[in-house]
Amino acid sequence: MDPQSSPAAHARAPVYAVVGNPNSGKSTLFNALTGLKQKVGNYPGVTVEKKVGTAYSQHGQPLTVIDLPGTYSLAARSPDEAVTRDVLLGRRSETPMPDRILCIVDASNLERSLYLVHQILDLCRPVILVLNMMDLAARSGLNVRAARLEKELGIPVIPCEAVNGKGVIEVKLAMSRAELPLPRHAWNVPQAIASAVSELQASLADNDAKLPLSARAEALLLLTDRDSIQVSGSTPLSPQTAAILTGWQRRWEREGTDWSSILVQARYDAIGKLTTQVVLRTPTGPSASDRIDAVVTHPVWGWIVLGGVMALMFLSIFTLAEYPMNWIDARVAGLGNWVRHSFPEGALRDLTTDGAIAGVGSVLVFLPQILILFFFIGLLENTGYMARAAFIMDRLMSRVGLNGRSFIPLLSSYACAIPGIMATRTIEDEKDRLTTILVAPLMSCSARLPVYLMMIAALVPGDRVPLLTKVGLMLLMYGLGTVGAFTFAWFFKKTLLKGKPPVMIMELPPYRLPGLKDVGLHMLERAVVFVRNAGTVILAISIVLWFLAAFPRAPEGAPAGQQLADSFAGRAGRVLEPALKPIGFDWRIGIGLISSFAAREVFVSSTAIVFNASHSGKGADAEAAPLRTALRDARWPDGRALFTPLVCLVLMIYYVFAMQCMGTVAVVKRETNSWRWPAFQIAYMTGTAWVLSLIVYQSGRALGF
Amino acid sequence: MSSPVQTVLALTIVALAAGALVWRAIRSRRHPGGGCSGCPTDTFKERLRK
Numbered sequence: 001m002d003p004q005s006s007p008a009a010h011a012r013a014p015v016y017a018v019v020g021n022p023n024s025g026k027s028t029l030f031n032a033l034t035g036l037k038q039k040v041g042n043y044p045g046v047t048v049e050k051k052v053g054t055a056y057s058q059h060g061q062p063l064t065v066i067d068l069p070g071t072y073s074l075a076a077r078s079p080d081e082a083v084t085r086d087v088l089l090g091r092r093s094e095t096p097m098p099d100r101i102l103c104i105v106d107a108s109n110l111e112r113s114l115y116l117v118h119q120i121l122d123l124c125r126p127v128i129l130v131l132n133m134m135d136l137a138a139r140s141g142l143n144v145r146a147a148r149l150e151k152e153l154g155i156p157v158i159p160c161e162a163v164n165g166k167g168v169i170e171v172k173l174a175m176s177r178a179e180l181p182l183p184r185h186a187w188n189v190p191q192a193i194a195s196a197v198s199e200l201q202a203s204l205a206d207n208d209a210k211l212p213l214s215a216r217a218e219a220l221l222l223l224t225d226r227d228s229i230q231v232s233g234s235t236p237l238s239p240q241t242a243a244i245l246t247g248w249q250r251r252w253e254r255e256g257t258d259w260s261s262i263l264v265q266a267r268y269d270a271i272g273k274l275t276t277q278v279v280l281r282t283p284t285g286p287s288a289s290d291r292i293d294a295v296v297t298h299p300v301w302g303w304i305v306l307g308g309v310m311a312l313m314f315l316s317i318f319t320l321a322e323y324p325m326n327w328i329d330a331r332v333a334g335l336g337n338w339v340r341h342s343f344p345e346g347a348l349r350d351l352t353t354d355g356a357i358a359g360v361g362s363v364l365v366f367l368p369q370i371l372i373l374f375f376f377i378g379l380l381e382n383t384g385y386m387a388r389a390a391f392i393m394d395r396l397m398s399r400v401g402l403n404g405r406s407f408i409p410l411l412s413s414y415a416c417a418i419p420g421i422m423a424t425r426t427i428e429d430e431k432d433r434l435t436t437i438l439v440a441p442l443m444s445c446s447a448r449l450p451v452y453l454m455m456i457a458a459l460v461p462g463d464r465v466p467l468l469t470k471v472g473l474m475l476l477m478y479g480l481g482t483v484g485a486f487t488f489a490w491f492f493k494k495t496l497l498k499g500k501p502p503v504m505i506m507e508l509p510p511y512r513l514p515g516l517k518d519v520g521l522h523m524l525e526r527a528v529v530f531v532r533n534a535g536t537v538i539l540a541i542s543i544v545l546w547f548l549a550a551f552p553r554a555p556e557g558a559p560a561g562q563q564l565a566d567s568f569a570g571r572a573g574r575v576l577e578p579a580l581k582p583i584g585f586d587w588r589i590g591i592g593l594i595s596s597f598a599a600r601e602v603f604v605s606s607t608a609i610v611f612n613a614s615h616s617g618k619g620a621d622a623e624a625a626p627l628r629t630a631l632r633d634a635r636w637p638d639g640r641a642l643f644t645p646l647v648c649l650v651l652m653i654y655y656v657f658a659m660q661c662m663g664t665v666a667v668v669k670r671e672t673n674s675w676r677w678p679a680f681q682i683a684y685m686t687g688t689a690w691v692l693s694l695i696v697y698q699s700g701r702a703l704g705f
Numbered sequence: 706m707s708s709p710v711q712t713v714l715a716l717t718i719v720a721l722a723a724g725a726l727v728w729r730a731i732r733s734r735r736h737p738g739g740g741c742s743g744c745p746t747d748t749f750k751e752r753l754r755k
Contacts, residue, residue: 347712
């Protein structure tokens with residue numbers, strides 16, 4: 001049955017599925033069509049989750065658009081590719097079977113992109129083909145003749161530059177057409193397997209309730225891969241179809257026929273013939289992208305460039321953020337002092353100044369640095385450099401047994417481990433996926449940034465910390481997390497999760513000028529999340545922590561610091577102190593460690609509350625002390641300084657390795673469907689954090705630091 | 706404002722904050738992924754709802 005003519009298709013808004021190879025510009029086109037902005041990355045595999053939006057036809061009729069995960073073939077190998085295949089074949093109950101398919105291809109790489117198109121045309125459904133990146137194709141000396149392709153395939157073919165908005169109106173016009181022609185798609189299934197295709201097609205239609213038109217496509221898919229169970233996916237084959245398939249496979253094996261390769265080769269032959277007719281090539285020398293790649297993917301220069309980019313990023317974080325940070329700091333301190341002087345003494349005033357303002361303010365100060373971090377991440381993704389970084393990192397990753405597909409989850413984890421762990425769905429091998437999930441939280445996420453920055457500020461005596469020291473320490477922390485992740489991945493792959501060595505196929509997209517709108521949007525999004533988090537979770541934790549640090553009340557006239565020591569928080573911290581003392585932490589730091597299990601940046605607000613409480617004491621004349629001063633004045637009972645440079649360094653190392661994030665634990669539980677793995681992750685990460693802290697602290701002490 | 710009134714008000718706010726945290730913890734068991742400063746999941750979900 002033609003989906004166009006089904007009554008259901010007319011009753012509701014037509015459903016379009018956007019399909020294409022990873023990095024073909026699907027997300028950009030989807031944004032342009034629906035106005036629903038997503039994160040637009042520039043490395044393969046950015047789309048993991050299903051995304052739905054509404055576009056409007058030229059007559060104002062709503063059109064539902066589903067953005068499907070990128071795939072190179074319908075013979076899915078990973079969970080996200082399986083989603084694409086299953087949605088297109090109408091196998092997913094929660095998603096309507098698309099009425100029409102918007103297939104987007106990279107015109108500068110047409111031959112490779114047409115493999116997926118070829119499989120989609122087999123589905124015998126209305127397809128619009130969008131030739132994206134026509135500008136890049138032209139620059140590479142390729143003249144892609146859209147009209148000729150349209151004539152050959154019998155479907156609308158639209159040249160487009162989605163990133164500049166060129167051709168988007170034409171795509172919308174094509175989508176607005178009441179009727180779309182079905183593809184004229186004739187290709188010769190090789191003689192050796194043609195009979196098997198016919199038999200399977202008939203059985204799929206009769207015994208598996210497949211639509212007659214898609215039964216042929218499903219039969220071809222079953223013969224594309226040796227692992228037919230994987231291809232048939234969530235819907236098992238009927239016994240009759242399975243018997244036919246096994247019968248043919250046995251026969252071919254006896255005859256020594258490589259049926260899978262024959263089919264793939266036949267497709268490529270048909271595609272090769274088509275591209276010769278459609279693409280005219282003008283010989284050109286190496287492109288600018290090629291020349292840049294010769295340096296940035298070089299085994300030696302590549303690492304130097306990567307190190308330089310990272311150093312530049314941290315340098316900007318420290319230098320550019322200084323003025324806005326001081327401004328926020330002064331406003332927060334001013335607000336605290338104003339409340340302190342304007343309101344009568346009492347618990348409510350203390351809660352406002354020492355709890356809410358001190359807690360939220362201490363975290364908000366880091367907003368400019370977080371924004372600069374995300375500006376750089378957005379810029380690197382948008383220009384195409386991230387894929388190069390992935391390429392050079394892959395050499396290292398494959399040595400430790402990590403799959404090339406682990407790079408994107410690990411890279412996302414620099415922002416936050418939660419989307420990173422969710423992105424592991426693109427990894428087909430279960431053991432590789434689990435290894436990546438286990439090590440992803442070791443990459444230094446943006447929530448650690450405030451902790452590192454606070455410790456770096458407290459670490460070096462004097463008001464001016466040398467810039468190079470700051471940058472060097474930041475690089476050290478990020479490097480330590482990355483090396484830790486790779487070391488543990490290697491260890492897990494050798495012991496717990498042994499598996500086959502991975503194969504890496506990676507596409508390097510051409511360099512592009514960054515879309516500043518996308519980068520700005522990316523930053524704005526993170527700013528909103530950060531500020532909302534500070535105004536909700538961190539505010540609530542700060543208020544509760546203030547209560548725990550201020551009650552039960554110490555008797556009148558008790559010395560400053562006595563209140564905190566006898567409080568609920570003080571008692572809880574002291575329970576931990578025996579475990580913390582060997583690594584140089586006291587019970588007050590223990591309070592910060594406990595509370596920051598909610599989110600790592602809470603450590604900063606807790607420290608502000610706990611140390612300002614023990615530092616400034618109470619009274620109408622007390623001023624909000626800068627946190628750095630309070631930390632430097634903090635002492636052990638015997639008068640030794642608490643935050644020595646060694647302790648600050650140990651604290652940073654502890655935060656690099658410790659599993660201090662409830663959100664990540666919840667996501668790992670969901671993704672692994674068991675409490676066993678998150679429990680193991682907490683144990684190994686926090687255990688490592690403690691052992692490394694112990695080694696560094698005790699060695700440092702022995703060396704006289 | 707007298708000191709006892711301030712104490713009552715402060716403790717009420719603390720109770721509300723603690724309640725909000727508990728509620729959020731229960732909610733995040735159903736929808737893990739929210740809350741971290743770097744995580745875009747929440748914003749995307751909200752946009753999709755709109």
